[in-house]
Amino acid sequence: MTEPQPHKFERGTDGPKVIVAGLDGSDSSMRAAAYAAGLARRQGAMLALVYVQPVLPAGAALGAPIADATGEVAEGLVSEIREATRRMKDIWDVRWEFHTFRGDPYNGLVTAADELKADAVVVGASESAGHRFIGSVAIRLVKAGRWPVTVVP
Secondary structure (H helix, E strand, O other): OOOOOOOOOOOOOOOOOEEEEEEOOOHHHHHHHHHHHHHHHHHOOEEEEEEEEOOOOHHHHOOHHHHHHHHHHHHHHHHHHHHHHHHHOOOOOOOEEEEEEEOOHHHHHHHHHHHOOOOEEEEEOOOOOOHHHHOOHHHHHHHHOOOOEEEEO
């Protein structure tokens, strides 16, 4: 009869491989991205920064300036992220990608997390008073129960 083998502890081998962080340019989303970057660095995970570009109502879609504005937000976020990573390059290095999805924030993040095979999702706490009544993106992601979700204030 073979004796049972003692359990071997593996340090740092079973953490997340892909961490999705939702960005919208708000202060809380930028703090969430910074928090997610720290998690990704410690775990050796890929940081997927996701901006969900709003789908415009049919009437507003005819006005190019509105569509251009949401594209400019994405470009501005990429510029900020690149600058931050350049400044921090000597301190720490994180593998990251920037993705833009279209839709409402909740469905866009769900699609992103599914397509990118996320192991965790990090979002900023809602800064909108109206979300107290209809539910924030963070609460809806937690209730979906598909990934560990961290909400950063």
